[in-house]
Amino acid sequence: MRLNASLPALGAALAASLVSLTSHAAVSEADEALIQKGEYLARAADCSACHRPPEETDKPFAGGYVIASPMGDIVASNITPSHEYGIGDYSEAQFKRALTEGIRADGAHLYPAMPYTAYSGLTDDDIHALYVYFMHGVEPVDEPTPETSLPFPFNLRFSMAAWNFLFLDDAYTYDPEQSEALNYGRYLVDTLGHCGSCHTPRNALMGESSDRYLSGANVGGWYAPNITSDASGIGSWSEDELVQYLRTGHVENRAQAGGGMAEAIEHSLRHLSDDDLHSMAAYLKQVPPTATGPAIDVSQAPHEVEPVSLATLEPLRSDDTQAMVDADSIDGQTLYNAACASCHQVDGQGTEDQFYPSLIHNTATQGVNADNLIMSVLQGVHRETNDYTVAMPAFGEQLSDEQIAAVSNYVLSQYGNPELEVDAARVTELRQGGPTPLLVKAMPWLIAAGVIFVLFVLGMITFLIRGKKR
Ligand code: HEC
Ligand code: HEC
Ligand code: HEC
Incomplete structure (x- = not known):
């Protein structure tokens, strides 16, 4: 009797707990989905490229990484949910303000090394997903980062208010005339990917110059080329080639990604979906053209390379970069054959599989300047892709500025744009991080x-x- 009476009760209780279990599961599934969305957005926005520790550790977003700016070194903050050292006490409104207005929870202005002028276009939904991810999907790291101290007058953070007045606006607006995909491509390029922070030249006050949008700029010695649809930009690239470049940093007979672009691919772009990369490429293909030089399609660069007898070069070839230290030759050909030919081949055509790329069909040697050629010799090229590791050794220690100028001029005259010329002073300047802005x-x-x-x-x-x- 008692058993009978309690059975339905037990059943009801079980059913109730099942309901609460499933609804609990549903809620956490929703949270999980939101956290995953936030994680993907954080990738697309490349938060980890800057907010990483100075050395390779398993503490993502712990900060401390130093960004060399023309005004001095700026330290990226700890943005883990640590209450003491991170952003654990940020409300969602404060988080939004930091991202879109560049104002910290304590009211102080952030330096625009944090790309809030791009993030100002973030939608509220995306900010919410990012907030949930940073609060619940990231491990707190209870470690402080060093203070940023810039020289006077840049140490006056409130001076950024005047700068913001000039350069901070809602970067992104939905254009109903365009397709969903193009609109989202623009959002990925302008707002999340902040491509303009490197590819758009800056004016005298260090703001992005909107009338030269994406038309090419210097960043820390490297040159982020013109990526508008002009024939001097990416006009001759197909959408698929752009997608391949953004995913791997390597397009046969066109270009490879070094410097900041290699970092953007490694930390961010290679993790994006095919659809998103296609939206970005389709958007770039129709960005109004800005001409920055003669029309160029490097994949078609005409070039007759005179065949060289390998036997005459054999004594000069070496895989040992240290051997270069003793070779104080300033003859470009001698240097090329000793330091470069083992990979790029004596005829500059690269290896058959193009893992070691052609220096003929290459934007680094055929572009409007030789900065990326010089920088790749100074710093090498390093990139993790989803399938393999790319590594060209750095020669900055082994070769003097004069030698780098000599080998660059040899490469340009034999394989690249013979109208470009490199002098040792330019190598010295790029070694020190590039030209100093006017401000x-x-x-x-x-x-x-x-x-x-x-x-x-x-x-x-x-x-x-x-x-x-x-
Ligand atoms: C290009 C580099 C860069 C990228 C990309 C970047 N940040 Fe930052 N961020 C910084 C720097 C540098 C600072 C500190 C600036 C300062 O001290 O004025 C900062 C500060 C912040 C702060 C203020 C923290 C505090 O209280 O000190 C928050 C929050 C923040 N970033 C969140 C993000 C998020 C979220 C993303 C990705 C959506 C992101 N950042 C992407 C460079 C970057
Ligand atoms: C941190 C700076 C930086 C950011 C951010 C950045 N780029 Fe680049 N980009 C570069 C540099 C530097 C190069 C040249 C790399 C090289 O040749 O080694 C480059 C090269 C490229 C090229 C190849 C152009 C050519 O002619 O060889 C494309 C395409 C490109 N970037 C697209 C993008 C897009 C799209 C974004 C935004 C998602 C972006 N970049 C963000 C610095 C950057
Ligand atoms: C050990 C092999 C190796 C040697 C030696 C080497 N390179 Fe490279 N080089 C590479 C690889 C690998 C890449 C990048 C391929 C990629 O990104 O897919 C590269 C890329 C380049 C690029 C394109 C860089 C860019 O960012 O656009 C240039 C220019 C270049 N090398 C010039 C040289 C010169 C000049 C020398 C001699 C001083 C040299 N390389 C020596 C392997 C090598």
Whole structure:
């Protein structure tokens, strides 16, 4: 009897707990989906490229990595949910403000090394997913990062308010005239991928110059080329070639990715879906053209390379980069055959499988400048792809600036754009991180002008007071 009575009760209880179990599972499944969405967005926005520790560790987003800016070194923050050292106490509204307005939870302005001018276009849904991911999908790391201390006047964080007034606007607006895919491609390029932070040249005040959108710029010595649809940009690339470049950093007979582009591919782009990469490529293909030089299709670059007898070169060939130290030759051909030919081959055509690429059909040797040729020799090329590791050794230690100029000129005259010429002074400049922007060059004068102005005002006041006393 008691058994009978309690059975339905037990059944009801079981059913109830099942319901609560399934609904609990449903909620956590929704959370899980949101966390995964946030993780994917964090990849597309490349948060980890900057917010990483200075050395390779298993502490993603712990910060401490130093970004060399023209104003000085800026340290990326710890953005793990650590309450003491990270963003564990950020509300979603504060998180949104940091991302889209560049204002920290304590109200201080962030430096634009954090790409908030691009992220200002983030949708609220995406900010929510990112917030849920950073709060629940990232392990807290309770370790401080060093303080950023820039020289006067850049140490005055509030001066960024004036800069924001000039350069911060809602970068992204939906264009109903365009397809979903093109709109999303633009969102991926402009807002999440912040491609313009490297590929758009900056004006005298270091803001991105909107009338030269994506038309090519210097970044830390490397040159981020023109990626508008112009024939001097990526006009001759097919959509599939662009997708392949963004996923692997390597397109046969066109280009390879070194420097910051290699990092963007390694940390971000290679993890994106096929659909998203196609949307980006389709969008890039129809960005209004900006001409920056003559039309060029490097895959068709005409070039007759004179055959060289291997026997005459054999004594010069070496795989030992250290051997270069003793070779104080400044003859470009001698240097090329000793340091480069083992991979790129004596005729510059690269290996048959193009794992060691052709230097003839190559944007680094056929572009509007030779900066990426110089930088790849100075720093080498390193990239993890989804399937293999790419590594060209760096020769910056072994070769002097004069030698690098000589080997570059040999490469340009034999395989590349013979109209380009490299002098040792350019190598020296790029070794030190590239040309200094005008704002930084002008700063001592601006400070001097400010001091003179203050002295002038003080002088006027003294004069007026004296005048009154009389
Ligand atoms: C190109 C480099 C770069 C990228 C990409 C980047 N950040 Fe940052 N971020 C920084 C730097 C540098 C700072 C610190 C700036 C300063 O001290 O003024 C910062 C600061 C922040 C802060 C403020 C933290 C604090 O209280 O100090 C938050 C939050 C943040 N970033 C979140 C993100 C998120 C989320 C992403 C990806 C969607 C991201 N960042 C992508 C460079 C970057
Ligand atoms: C951190 C700086 C940086 C960012 C961010 C960046 N790029 Fe690049 N990009 C470069 C540099 C530098 C090169 C030249 C690489 C080389 O030749 O070794 C390059 C090369 C390229 C090329 C090949 C162009 C050519 O003619 O060889 C394409 C296409 C490209 N980037 C697209 C993009 C897109 C799309 C984005 C945004 C998702 C992006 N880049 C973001 C720095 C950057
Ligand atoms: C050990 C083999 C090796 C040697 C030696 C070598 N390279 Fe490379 N080089 C590579 C690889 C690998 C790549 C990148 C391929 C890729 O990204 O898929 C590359 C890429 C390049 C690029 C394109 C860089 C870019 O970012 O666009 C240039 C230019 C280049 N090498 C020039 C040289 C010169 C000049 C020398 C001699 C001073 C040299 N290489 C020596 C293996 C080598």
